[in-house]
Amino acid sequence: MNPWMLYLVWPLIKFLIAFVIVQVIVAAMNWIERRVLGLIQARLGPNRVGPWGLLQIVADPIKFLLKEDIVPSSAEKIAYFLGPMLPLVPAFIVFCLIPFGPPPTFAVTHTNVGLLLILALTSTGVYGIILGGWASNNKYSLMGGLRSAAQMVSYEVPFGLSIVGVLMLCGSLDLVHIINYQAHHVWNVFPQLIAAFIFFVSMNAENNRTPFDLPEAESELVAGYHTEYSAMKFAFFMLAEYSAMLVNCCLMVSLFLGGWTLAIGGYGLTTATLKSMGFMGGLLGTVIFVVKVMTFMMIYIWFRATFPRFRFDQLMDLGWKWMIPLALINIFVTGIVVLAAPEMIINGSVVPVGETILAVAGAATVALTLFLIMKPRAHAPKVIHASRVSEA
């Protein structure tokens, strides 16, 4: 095939298709989130435009496009414009690297360090928030940006560390390889329960979702870093945030829940089975993938409706004193188990002893951690009394 077709045109077409699907999902997410929140909070949610308010998906973008675009006079112009743009770019590029279905047809590109590149790109998403917060020249925005920077940097560490356990089990940075490995063994969520738990928590924190939504805490900071943004710029922020959520859910599904496959120990819908079904099989895999991803998007919403917001010191405590040590212990234990107790052959059948040990230990640890975190503190920190401060 012509190299231009192979390396430029086809990937571009695939990317465009993925892009459109992602955008539709993101726009739909807005409606779904409001409806589901309404459901949970025993109210209606948007139900005026179209049947069940479905046309809200169209109405919102039109509103964003037509509204006045306000630029604060004291804003730092260049950075103010860059702010909403910067997080969009990595959020879109990442979709090139995620295999939605059996490759090569349903994956845009395929590199052997795919996971690392995804991590690298998602880690640059924070710039938009920082810049937007700083450039608005507004105290609330600045606070939001600062909080976001601290939060992102703190939770990037457990986010990355939790993946290491998966890498050690699967022995590759290639998402396709990781997914195939899971289809032939077991979903990583079982042997790597701790990692999945940490990954999920830090994923929430990375996306600034409740209970980690301090950068845009309404009751403290008005709207945080995007207080001064309106119209399409504000929409860009939202777009980037939901895209990032989607990316993280895709990662979660690929790393821990078998991606597009639906198989255990090589039985069921593995990649080979899907490929044997031709294009329809690929499509089926993609549907499985999307269903799994949407489940996690629902969990996001469920979290938002359920949990109260952390205080900032609690957030930092959780990140540095719980998540990072847990992730390190997970790596340590996984390393030992992978080296010392690999698969054993008992009565002619392969028994994944190591993975079983990991699964049991992981469940116990997660339970213990949750218990310790949830346990009420014996000594609540003293509250500063205003008069004391003035005395000091």
Added chain:
Amino acid sequence: MNLTPLLEAHWINAILPELVLCIGGMFLILFDAFAPKARSLTGPIAVVIFILCAWSQRFVAVGTFFGGTYEVGGITRVFDITFVLAGILCTLLSADYLEREGITGGEFYALLMWGTVGMMMMAKGLDLLIIILGLELLSICIFVLLGFQRRLPVSNEASLKYFLMGAFATGFILYGTALFYGATESTNINVMARWFANPDVTITPLLTVAFVLLMAGFGFKLALAPFHPWAPDVYQGAPTPVAGWLSVAPKAATLIALIRIFHAMGPVLPQTKWMTIVAWLAVLSMIIGNSVAIAQRDLKRMLAYSGIAQVGYMTIAMLTINEDAVASIAIYTIVYALMNLGAFGVISMLAKNQNDPQTLDDIAGLGWRRPFHALALAVCMFSLSGLPPTGGFVSKFYIFRTAVQSGHTGIALIGIITSIASVYYYLRVVYYLYMKESAEGQTRIDGGIFATGALAISIIGIFLIGIWPTPLFHAASYAAHLLLAR
């Protein structure tokens, strides 16, 4: 899971001393944090850890490890012992010093240990990367140790000066290394040696620039003459035991690293002028160090300039790398560690405001007030000036004999002459100790049991090596033989 052996057998034994010190340092930090009431025990525990490290030398596996990037042999053992000795002496001196100055912290000893790990890596690294990493680990520990007395402006000044100078020096070394890598296509010293041994090799200006940069960087770390100006200020401001340690151990580590590099370059050295550069550094160090030291009344500054001169002597031996040269440098560093740390030890006991200089007047008439401490200082001064029957005489004699035998008579002569001149300022200390009346408001000498023990160790060591040097000579020569025999 394929459990193929990726590393050489016994690799853990190869890094055992480093492991002991690393883990010991971490243990001390945790001990300090979780048992704050038992802080007075950190010093003794640190000594025990250092002794454990020395003891672990028994189990060390000899050979090259990690794919030829790490060499453990006789000479590294000799240098390891030097580093551990310096560490123990410094710890003993600091235990009392820190208590008197009101500094608490297991971090101090932990940093000392980690610095020692860095030095051990410099001694064992067969790869320029390892040498540089070890050097940097050491440097960071030194920055912090120098600034440990945060309340004292001089201490901060010392830390900042060493930091700025050290950063520059590291930059030079890295640049030189990069250029060497470009020329020889490896950072591994053995591979570089093979490259240099190739008879067709041409000495391009690139290599000369690389060598000059490398020497500039290492010259900073060694306090060789044109790169020495940081030394007096840093020694003066540093906590005194740290100044003693700094004047001894890092220099030894840098020297052994340079010996490896020079040995690798051996085949091409005759056709280059590189050694002339080194010779000039040595000559300048000896002249400047000794002549400026005469003018100093501040004891720490005087010892700083004397240290510059002493490194000059050691550099003479490096002009030609052979067994005698390596052995003489090894012996010199051991003796130097004993006598210089002993001298700094006595100074560290001067109980006065550490922001003021410790001058000759402070020790006037000390011989009659505190005979033992005065005796220790006197012995160290005799040894530093190279008078028999001290270890200083033996090591200095060996160095100059090696230089003469390798045909560097002129430089050796300069060394001997400047060394004679140095007797003046070393013995002036002894004169103040015994011949001067102590002034009014004399400075108290405040030495606890640990510091006195350290002084005893150094006196015994100095005399032992001075009177009966044969076993050490044999050990060092054999180790040097093994190093150069590859």
Added chain:
Amino acid sequence: MEQLTASMPLIVFVMIGTVAVASSILVVAMRNPVHSALFLLLTFLCVAVLFVMQKAEFVGAVQVLVYAGGIMVLFLFVVMLINVRHLPDERVLSNFWKGGFLVGLAVFALFVTMVRPGVYHDENPNKSKLSTVRDRVAINSTKNPGRLGHKRITRHNVNSEAVANALYTDYLVPFEVASLFLLVAMIGAIVIGKRELSAVEEETAPDYMLARVETEREIKEAMSA
């Protein structure tokens, strides 16, 4: 078309290289610290692209992950915390600019002439540099049958695996010491930077911390007595 395809890497290199150099100059030239930081970010990203072009995907990804994702965020964080909007206007060139310019030019000329053309150019990228990377595989020993021996094979150069092999075999010691190095730097920073608590902080500090401060004070008093 064929020619264009063939010279594509060169075109990309020139473009990205130009952007990298230009933005690195702008890092120094900008008067607004945030703008400087942004240009530094651009430089890092361009360098990452250059790495990828040299078939070092791993290094490229790590470059973005560590420098762009971690270090620059911290930079921006600090800049924003200090909240410097614009540095005071001052002359960009100092009084010594002529001398400095000459020295810089001389050093540049020196290195341009010294570096023999092609010194840093390698026909087979990564091959010789990572030639120390080799696998040991267990095989049946030829010398003593029945026992395991091992032989070394040079393996197909997969990027991340090559790096991992180098790091965990030949460069294990520097790799581990780098972590010790960071620990030392962190502890050193704390030692140098820590201070005693002020009155307000004592009001708000948690009990366990106050208890520690109290013990420390007791120890200090006991020592000075």
